[in-house]
Amino acid sequence: MSRPTTRRVVALATAAVLLALSAPASADRYNPQQAGHPMRIVAYAVHPVGVLLDLLIFRPAHWIGSKEPLATFFGHKPYRD
Secondary structure: OOHHHHHHHHHHHHHHHHHHHOOOOOOOOOOHHHHOOHHHHHHHHHHHHHHHHHHHHHHHHHHHHOOOOHHHHHOOOOOOO
């Protein structure tokens, strides 16, 4: 077998194994005592706003602030696991 064909076979085999081993996601059980709480209702409305702020403002600002010379100015240190 040629090298590109071997890579495809390995990739397909890996994908098949990962698909076979994956488990379907299950939803949380509905709890009527928590679902009607006023703060939960507020959270349903506010959460998308927070996600949009994160994607449109905070992540780009962090990316800009992590580049030199701003990284030195703001004291940004690289994230390490």
